[in-house]
Amino acid sequence: MKAxxxxxxxxxxxxxxxxxxxxTPKNNQVLVRVYASGINPIDWKQRKGNHRFILGSPFPIILxxxxxxxxxxxxxxxxxxxxxxxxxxxxDNKYGGALAEYAVGTEKCFALAPRNIRFEHAAAFPMVSLTxxxxxxxxxxxxxxxxxxxxxxxxxxxxxxxxxxxxFEAKVIAVASNRNQSFVESFEPVRFIDYTKTDxxxxxxxxxxxxxxxxxxxxxxxxxxxxxxxIYINTLPRPKILFHKLLQIFTKGKKVKTLLMKHNNNDxxxxxxxxxxxxxxxxxxxxxxxxxISAAHDYAxxxxxxxxxxxxxx
Ligand SMILES: NC(=O)c1ccc[n+]([C@@H]2O[C@H](COP(=O)([O-])OP(=O)(O)OC[C@H]3O[C@@H](n4cnc5c(N)ncnc54)[C@H](OP(=O)(O)O)[C@@H]3O)[C@@H](O)[C@H]2O)c1
Numbered sequence: 318m319k320a321x322x323x324x325x326x327x328x329x330x331x332x333x334x335x336x337x338x339x340x341t342p343k344n345n346q347v348l349v350r351v352y353a354s355g356i357n358p359i360d361w362k363q364r365k366g367n368h369r370f371i372l373g374s375p376f377p378i379i380l381x382x383x384x385x386x387x388x389x390x391x392x393x394x395x396x397x398x399x400x401x402x403x404x405x406x407x408x409d410n411k412y413g414g415a416l417a418e419y420a421v422g423t424e425k426c427f428a429l430a431p432r433n434i435r436f437e438h439a440a441a442f443p444m445v446s447l448t449x450x451x452x453x454x455x456x457x458x459x460x461x462x463x464x465x466x467x468x469x470x471x472x473x474x475x476x477x478x479x480x481x482x483x484x485f486e487a488k489v490i491a492v493a494s495n496r497n498q499s500f501v502e503s504f505e506p507v508r509f510i511d512y513t514k515t516d517x518x519x520x521x522x523x524x525x526x527x528x529x530x531x532x533x534x535x536x537x538x539x540x541x542x543x544x545x546x547x548i549y550i551n552t553l554p555r556p557k558i559l560f561h562k563l564l565q566i567f568t569k570g571k572k573v574k575t576l577l578m579k580h581n582n583n584d585x586x587x588x589x590x591x592x593x594x595x596x597x598x599x600x601x602x603x604x605x606x607x608x609x610i611s612a613a614h615d616y617a618x619x620x621x622x623x624x625x626x627x628x629x630x631x
Contacts, residue, residue, distance in 0.1 A: 600624025
């Protein structure tokens with residue numbers, strides 16, 4: 318099969334398009350033919366080698382987690398899907414494996430893809446939507462009428478976060494640069510803040526939830542923006558998290574939490590239902606072919622995309 322492989326960590330030009338052996342699914346896995354893969358920051362961070370101390374360097378590595386794909390073969394203990402099913406999901410292998418014509422993942426990675434959208438769009442949803450749903454429902458326990466500030470509202474996670482927060486009937490304050498103001502405002506937050514003009518730490522509002530997707534703040538810096546009992550959530554574990562957890566004791570019930578996405582096909586089914594009902598949309602910034610994977614990573618790693626970038630494979 319054709320795949321984008323890396324044989325060393327480094328800049329986007331480490332990718333090589335190669336013919337390699339198609340993976341064989343284990344008993345609990347599903348083999349899928351990948352139509353498209355959404356790019357997430359974890360992909361380019363792993364290409365740089367940021368996770369090599371945890372995941373090792375098992376070259377040749379195939380990166381990429383998000384897929385929209387067709388089920389080709391199922392392992393003997395995998396009965397949820399059948400060949401021909403169109404699924405979307407987040408692969409659960411070390412380093413993913415999505416940037417190839419075929420990939421494997423266990424059943425919990427996938428759900429049937431929504432039928433009302435194109436496969437490039439379906440491929441863009443999984444990781445960002447699972448992240449947001451689990452952050453807002455499980456970590457923030459977001460309730461109707463509460464106010465959530467979303468910092469990094471124009472990116473992959475951010476624009477989905479505005480929509481899911483509104484499905485939870487929360488009031489959204491969205492923070493991004495003026496470049497993306499009209500895009501972010503199209504999701505109708507109650508307020509837009511341009512971080513290039515306004516110092517977020519000096520705003521007057523107090524919020525129930527500060528969702529720091531851009532990750533450039535900390536509980537310590539912005540706890541004064543939280544109401545009593547308010548929650549600061551980020552998506553990247555911080556070295557000072559234990560200190561911040563200790564600090565919680567002195568902050569009138571304010572809390573700091575970190576969200577690490579978990580594979581869960583019930584959650585994917587919920588997301589698929591919202592998409593089918595037209596309640597959740599994804600914005601595609603750029604679409605690339607697999608042969609242009611270096612350009613795709615070059616663009617994505619600037620960290621200023623509007624929505625998602627997608628690589629089309631089959
Ligand atoms: N823990 C998990 O399970 C998990 C899952 C998914 C993602 N993540 C992490 O979440 C982060 C965001 O992911 P993503 O997919 O949304 O990335 P992305 O699509 O690259 O978006 C990043 C966004 O951050 C905004 N931004 C950049 N600098 C900013 C600043 N100073 N203040 C406010 N916003 C700023 C950009 O908006 P402008 O262009 O308007 O500046 C851009 O839209 C990444 O670090 C990723 O690794 C973690």
